[in-house]
Amino acid sequence: MKKISYLFIALFIVSCSNENQTTESILEENQIFKERFYFKGNFYEIEFTKDSEGNTEPYGEIPIALQGLEKFPELATVFENDTTYFFEDESEKFTFYGDDYEALIESRKKSYEPTQKNPAILGEVQAKMKFYHDSYFNGNTMNINSLDDLINLTSINFNDKASSCQMPRSFVMPGPGNISNPLLDRRVIMYEHANFSGKSIEISNYTVTPFQTYGHERFKSLSSALFSNWNDKISSIDIVVNNISQVR
Structure with missing residues (x-):
């Protein structure tokens, strides 16, 4: 009985660990970061998301001046x-x-x-x-x-x-x-x-x-x-x- 209990606990820990790793991977792949831009005498900071392949997409609105x-x-x-x-x-x-x-x-x-x-x-x-x-x-x-x-x-x-x-x-x-x-x-x-x-x-x-x-x-x-x-x-x-x- 004790062996079964220990086995269940071990499986639960591994499951939680894998879930955390998956969550961390998702967060890493969809991380939000800022980039700085200059145009017509002004500087702008824009938030972007980046996927696992390094492709970026604007996160939120783009300033009118940069559209x-x-x-x-x-x-x-x-x-x-x-x-x-x-x-x-x-x-x-x-x-x-x-x-x-x-x-x-x-x-x-x-x-x-x-x-x-x-x-x-x-x-x-x-x-x-x-x-x-x-x-x-x-x-x-x-x-x-x-x-x-x-x-x-x-x-x-x-x-x-x-x-x-x-x-x-x-x-x-x-x-x-x-x-x-x-x-x-x-x-x-x-x-x-x-x-x-x-x-x-x-x-x-x-x-x-x-x-x-x-x-x-x-x-x-x-x-x-x-x-x-x-x-x-x-x-x-x-x-x-x-x-x-x-x-x-």
Whole structure:
């Protein structure tokens, strides 16, 4: 009789333990967290839920100012570790960071004048900047023969195929108020369409490992306007040094 009682108690404990684990798993999968956003001079904190696959959904109402950001055809987004910055276009973004957007546009027009361009960057890009076909740095990687390949990723069969990326510290974009080394004042800008057009994102200030590796492990979780993501949507990439395009 005692053995039966002990067995019943043991089964009850195991059952309670499993129930607690299941509850904890559900809570973990549907956890609520906050993200910080910037737009038009204001910061907003929004609550989100995240499922077991890392997909997020807004929890509650979205501030009116952040609704409908997709309507801006040249929406520029900068992802940093603790804040996502939204700008109507690149001109507004460059002004915010104290950079010269007109100089960038002018450098792209002078695509056949290499005087301000550094061919050594090609080697760095080939060796250290990795774009992957799958999330979490898996799958085929993008391979380029020249920086011109970045103008239209169709030319290297990588159009709308990038799902994650890694890049070294030397490509970190200086944040607002940071004192940067002019030789390392670089930014990597990814565009929705070929020829550096459409919406754009920068994620080079987003740390993915404690060893100063930057980029992002899962473009599907990057929302350019709170509701969409950037998985398989990149068609061109520009590398900018001191407001000068190194690609064109």
